[in-house]
Amino acid sequence: MTNPLSTRHRYGLALLLTLALPLLAQANEPLPSWHDGAAKKSIIEFVQAVTDQSSKDFVKPAERIAVFDNDGTLWSEQPAYFELLFAFDEVKRNAPQHPEWKTTQPFKAVLENDHQALAAAGMEGLLKIFGATHTGMTTEAFDDYAKTWLSQARHPKTGKPYTEMIFQPMLEMLDYLRSQDFKTYIVSGGDTAFMRAFAEKVYGIPPEQVIGTTFVTAFQLKDGQPSILRTAKLAHNDDGPGKPESIDAVIGRRPILAFGNSDGDLQMLQWTAAGSGKRLMGLVHHTDAKREWAYDRQSSVGKLDKALDQAKNNGWTIVDMAADWRRIYPFEPAAPEQVQ
Amino acid sequence: MTNPLSTRHRYGLALLLTLALPLLAQANEPLPSWHDGAAKKSIIEFVQAVTDQSSKDFVKPAERIAVFDNDGTLWSEQPAYFELLFAFDEVKRNAPQHPEWKTTQPFKAVLENDHQALAAAGMEGLLKIFGATHTGMTTEAFDDYAKTWLSQARHPKTGKPYTEMIFQPMLEMLDYLRSQDFKTYIVSGGDTAFMRAFAEKVYGIPPEQVIGTTFVTAFQLKDGQPSILRTAKLAHNDDGPGKPESIDAVIGRRPILAFGNSDGDLQMLQWTAAGSGKRLMGLVHHTDAKREWAYDRQSSVGKLDKALDQAKNNGWTIVDMAADWRRIYPFEPAAPEQVQ
Numbered sequence: 246m247t248n249p250l251s252t253r254h255r256y257g258l259a260l261l262l263t264l265a266l267p268l269l270a271q272a273n274e275p276l277p278s279w280h281d282g283a284a285k286k287s288i289i290e291f292v293q294a295v296t297d298q299s300s301k302d303f304v305k306p307a308e309r310i311a312v313f314d315n316d317g318t319l320w321s322e323q324p325a326y327f328e329l330l331f332a333f334d335e336v337k338r339n340a341p342q343h344p345e346w347k348t349t350q351p352f353k354a355v356l357e358n359d360h361q362a363l364a365a366a367g368m369e370g371l372l373k374i375f376g377a378t379h380t381g382m383t384t385e386a387f388d389d390y391a392k393t394w395l396s397q398a399r400h401p402k403t404g405k406p407y408t409e410m411i412f413q414p415m416l417e418m419l420d421y422l423r424s425q426d427f428k429t430y431i432v433s434g435g436d437t438a439f440m441r442a443f444a445e446k447v448y449g450i451p452p453e454q455v456i457g458t459t460f461v462t463a464f465q466l467k468d469g470q471p472s473i474l475r476t477a478k479l480a481h482n483d484d485g486p487g488k489p490e491s492i493d494a495v496i497g498r499r500p501i502l503a504f505g506n507s508d509g510d511l512q513m514l515q516w517t518a519a520g521s522g523k524r525l526m527g528l529v530h531h532t533d534a535k536r537e538w539a540y541d542r543q544s545s546v547g548k549l550d551k552a553l554d555q556a557k558n559n560g561w562t563i564v565d566m567a568a569d570w571r572r573i574y575p576f577e578p579a580a581p582e583q584v585q
Numbered sequence: 586m587t588n589p590l591s592t593r594h595r596y597g598l599a600l601l602l603t604l605a606l607p608l609l610a611q612a613n614e615p616l617p618s619w620h621d622g623a624a625k626k627s628i629i630e631f632v633q634a635v636t637d638q639s640s641k642d643f644v645k646p647a648e649r650i651a652v653f654d655n656d657g658t659l660w661s662e663q664p665a666y667f668e669l670l671f672a673f674d675e676v677k678r679n680a681p682q683h684p685e686w687k688t689t690q691p692f693k694a695v696l697e698n699d700h701q702a703l704a705a706a707g708m709e710g711l712l713k714i715f716g717a718t719h720t721g722m723t724t725e726a727f728d729d730y731a732k733t734w735l736s737q738a739r740h741p742k743t744g745k746p747y748t749e750m751i752f753q754p755m756l757e758m759l760d761y762l763r764s765q766d767f768k769t770y771i772v773s774g775g776d777t778a779f780m781r782a783f784a785e786k787v788y789g790i791p792p793e794q795v796i797g798t799t800f801v802t803a804f805q806l807k808d809g810q811p812s813i814l815r816t817a818k819l820a821h822n823d824d825g826p827g828k829p830e831s832i833d834a835v836i837g838r839r840p841i842l843a844f845g846n847s848d849g850d851l852q853m854l855q856w857t858a859a860g861s862g863k864r865l866m867g868l869v870h871h872t873d874a875k876r877e878w879a880y881d882r883q884s885s886v887g888k889l890d891k892a893l894d895q896a897k898n899n900g901w902t903i904v905d906m907a908a909d910w911r912r913i914y915p916f917e918p919a920a921p922e923q924v925q
Binding site for chain 2: 307384428437438441451452453455459462463464466470471473486487489490494495496497498512516519
């Protein structure tokens with residue numbers, strides 16, 4: 246029997262290793278869709294500091310709580326919050342059972358795509374639309390409606406399912422954090438049940454780690470069969486100050502990392518920042534009109550004004566989507582690494 | 586060099602193994618403080634069925650949600666809910682700052698240990714006592730008060746800290762479930778923040794897995810310092826139908842195992858039972874006047890009447906504390922195994 250590692254074989258193996266090692270290194274490097282800039286660096290340095298047992302900044306795994314806004318932070322939110330587009334579609338789908346909607350605002354405006362009348366209906370109008378499409382049914386029925394819509398609806402600009410309009414760099418950040426024993430939560434203004442309909446599949450975030458706006462529910466027994474009815478009464482508005490309130494109520498620990506993209510995330514970022522020890526506060530800044538959208542201080546959706554000033558003043562991480570991300574969506578090819 | 590495994594050594598090793606194996610088996614056997622009766626058997630058979638990948642009853646780890654009531658299920662609740670005794674002690678501690686309490690009900694009744702006047706004050710009076718002792722402070726301040734009381738107060742009958750009056754067999758059940766990738770939750774009428782003050786240390790249940798009664802909170806910024814204020818407005822009463830409602834709101838999955846001890850747990854048990862696939866519903870029946878307390882249908886604390894009937898009719902697991910548990914509290918020696 247000859248030695249299988251002959252000189253020729255050994256050279257071949259060496260060559261293979263030479264070729265493969267950089268690829269392996271690249272595969273294991275976190276955040277591959279992030280350019281090597283200050284934002285990526287701040288995330289990796291933070292994670293290394295709090296997970297290094299010899300570091301003064303070490304945090305026990307149980308306390309590695311990371312919270313993320315959803316709309317505009319984990320997926321796009323233009324031309325309107327995707328959940329609002331779901332509500333509009335549900336009004337249209339249910340219109341045949343509600344002939345009165347043809348002549349009643351704000352439903353008439355939805356059916357006629359009358360943006361001006363919709364804007365005039367304001368928050369009160371929106372709550373009526375949410376009441377009609379999100380409540381008056383069991384939690385299981387709502388989950389079915391949301392899943393059906395998510396599987397069928399397409400975004401007006403990209404033609405993609407909404408669940409594909411998620412940010413690849415943020416998916417990588419969620420994965421990276423979980424690989425370092427962080428518990429990743431969504432804390433967002435969206436309806437908790439709507440977000441749960443896709444968060445586990447799309448983000449790997451289980452229902453018990455999804456915190457959002459909630460309606461009062463009522464346990465009911467019909468013919469011995471229990472169910473939980475969603476009523477139209479708002480229980481908690483998970484926006485602005487509502488975010489640290491729900492974090493305290495549901496998680497009961499202060500996060501050490503928080504990411505948002507708008508003024509609605511400011512209090513969550515302040516609450517996170519005010520804890521002791523090392524923390525990371527971050528904002529996704531929508532600066533990429535070409536690959537996504539560019540908006541901040543003047544936007545009616547995802548307005549980013551005060552939080553941007555505070556982020557700059559306090560040295561929080563600001564992610565410049567155009568400059569920091571090699572790709573936006575998973576379905577796109579990555580841009581080549583920039584020369585720094 | 587001689588072979589270290591000489592014949593003599595090998596005999597020695599075999600002897601050691603022969604002696605050690607039964608001990609190891611005993612150490613690894615779950616639920617050692619449970620007598621080998623029907624209750625223990627039902628728990629072990631359930632866990633084996635849902636964790637066996639080849640079983641038709643297999644449940645994925647992510648869906649192994651187990652919920653437990655606290656008062657009367659994980660710890661004692663006599664002569665009154667321990668949290669109520671905390672509230673009474675806090676009234677007494679704070680009385681010097683509230684001279685008006687000497688002449689105002691229900692505070693006067695608490696200060697004078699006047700049980701009759703307290704009973705007459707009813708639920709409205711209790712809410713006033715909870716409002717005065719549980720709210721009007723930040724969540725962090727409340728956590729401090731609760732922890733201080735828990736470390737200093739002693740039970741009037743046993744003289745033990747309340748956090749030692751926990752049920753050893755239930756601790757073993759929690760451990761056993763977690764070792765089989767269950768996520769264990771408390772779902773109880775107690776104040777969420779009060780239970781969080783000891784649940785992690787005492788039961789190994791982290792704050793985010795403690796669900797209870799909540800008060801409305803308010804995020805506030807004072808001199809740039811954010812905090813969360815507990816207001817006296819009740820947000821959610823986590824009793825009866827409130828339990829499946831909060832399970833749905835916070836966990837978003839239906840449990841496959843639920844344990845309680847009173848009619849306040851009935852709807853949680855019904856909600857758990859109505860899911861598809863194998864499930865386990867259980868009641869702790871307080872039958873041990875000698876080692877703990879004996880009470881059920883007529884008790885003002887932890888009344889167990891309708892739920893007992895439904896448990897019997899539906900074949901739910903009923904734990905007879907006197908007959909099923911070899912010991913009640915961790916500080917007691919275990920009773921010898923019964924001859925079956």
